[in-house]
Amino acid sequence: MKIRIVKGPRRRRGVALLYAVSSAFVAAGMVTLMLGVALAGDKTANVQKNTTRSQFLAAGALESAKKTVQESIANWATLPTSGTVDIGGETATYTVRQTGFSRTVADSAGIQTIETGYEINAQAAGGGSPAQAHRVVNSLATPLFQFAVFYDGDLEINPGPSMAISGRVHTNQDLHLGSNATLRLNTNYVHAVGSMFRNRKDNPSLSQGSVLIREWVANPWNLTEPGSYYSMWSQSQLSSLGIPSIGGFDSNFTTGWDLDGNGMYTDAGDLLPFGPGALSYWDEPTGYTGGSGNTVQTGEHDLGEAVVPQIGSIKKYEEQEGGDYVWDATTSAYTPVTAGTGTHSKGYYHDNADLQILVNRTGTAFKAYDSSGTDITTFVTGAVTLGTIYDARQANGGSGVTKVVKINVGALSATGKYPANGLIYAAHNGSATGTSAKGVYLTNGSLLPAKLTLASEDPIYIQGNYNTGNSSVTQKGAAVIGDAVNLLSNSWTGLKTNVTGLPNAANTTYNVAIIAGNTNSSVGSYNGGLENLPRFHENWTGRNCTIKGAMVNTWNSEHATAPWVYGGNRYQAPNRIWSYDTAFNTVTNLPPFTPMAVSARDIVTW
Secondary structure (H helix, E strand, O other): OOOOOOOOHHHHHHHHHHHHHHHHHHHHHHHHHHHHHHHHHHHHHHHHHHHHHHHHHHHHHHHHHHHHHHHHHHOOOOOOOEEEEEEOOEEEEEEEEEEEEEEEEEOOOOOEEEEEEEEEEEEEOHHHOOEEEEEEEEEEEEEHHHOOEEEOOOEEEOOOOOEEEEOOEEEOOOEEEOOOOEEEEEOOOEEEOOOEEOOOOOOOOOOOOEEEEEOOOOOOOOOOOOOOEEEOOOHHHHHHOOOOOOOOOOOOOOOOEOOOOOOOOOOOOOEOOHHHHHHHHOEOOOOOOOOOOEOEEEHHHOOOOOEOOOHHHHOOEEEEEEEOEEEEOOOOEEEEOOOOOEEEEEOHHHHHOOEEEEEOOOOOOEEEEOOOOOEOHHHHEOOEEEEEEOOOOOOOOOOOOEEEEEEEHHHHHOOOOOOOOOEEEEEEOOOOOHHHOOEEEEEOOOOOOOOEEEEOOOEEEEEOOEOOOOOOOOOOOEEEEEOEEEEEOOOOOOOOOOOOOOOEOOOEEEOOEEEEOEOOOEOOEOOOOHHHOEEEOOEOOOOEEEEEEEEEEOOEOOOOOOOOOOEOOOEEOOEEEEEEOHHHHOHHHOOOOOOEEEEEEEEEEO
């Protein structure tokens, strides 16, 4: 037998097989390597994703903690040193501590702000990947009555006759400006945390009258400062200049007007978009050497909310875990229990008042207490009485009357029980809405022996000259804080009914700061605007309603909820002679227990 050795093709096939096997192992190794790299990359990506998520959670906790700082200061609450935040179903924690920095600063006009430093540290661990964030913020607490006008919600100023407002104007939401004549804002501070509109909220198609806003000067109350105004153009005023606009020169005017199309917006006939335009047109007058600033600013200019007290501050009792009271449905009263075991606590003003006047559910009897809880009813009987008033707005034009507790301020000072700390709290049990919205009625208050603040969860009525003083009694710091505030003139007799028609008002002066609830405007329904925040009940035609103080709206009315209606048996408007009380620029002149508007400024974040 011959053995034949074949050297060619068969050997090559073996080599090919070897190469194929080797390649398979190499490929498998590469696949394994690539899979490992992919898995490692995916794991890294997940870690990065979770870390990023944790960073966002921690940043959210910083913002929440900053708001907590503001709310605690505004509501006279103890600042929590730590807290937990739920963000999209995930949690983050934070701690807060004071940095030790604190100072009181004043601007050129004397407006004073208490500035306090806080360090906030936040932690989160979304998906098991921890992250931290840190921030130092300064809280800025400014007395609310150092604003001429302060609104927590939308602010609408749309007077019929010409009207001038001096002092700072602020809203935490949107500002709507207009007039049937001329509205003049004589101030270096017109701020809307939301947007600013040159039309009515209830009818956005209406952009009426003239609105003039003063260019910035350091102290607008200094008569030597220049008084230069720039117009916030209405839609028709812009149209007369050949400039199209869906409203006026406001936050909706976003594209500006470049007459010659050269992209400059600063030539004759041009108009900047509202954002930069507001900073340019309402800065200091040309040639002014007293500093620089911007009168008109909105959320577009990074304004932040100024937090104010919640409505619970004026309630007799507000919900609080670990309070000292519980609601007894059988007796319709709040009953004291062992301290810290209840569901409610006294509202801030009720708790701090040196004179507390509480009326029973039927409005037939009252009790008075001092701050220690001592019954002093017999001492104030005569100065405090019960009665009724016809409030056509609350009666919806019908015949019902509203029960009130009347406080004769002049007689009260003679009882020896005028509140030592300057705070009266008065309210009814069982106040509801309509004519069941029982009220508090102040009379004979032209001469105040000392500073005075009245607070109530009910509507408040002021009858006649208030805090006007005379040659021997000076005007004092005074305020009313309630569900609504109603102004009755010197000629009010209390004889008005649904069939008597409107009684004629007389010129009346009220030197008082006002915090009042209101209703909301919507398209087709106007709440009366700032010009009707204080409510009227007479024919004021041709008569002067003079108010010197501050106008503040920080909550919606819960009892005096009837809608604003003009004319009929409701009221006719007065000549509104309203001004900010510049005495409030000095903190010692403020009414007792003036609340704060608290904003916050970020100092550093890391």
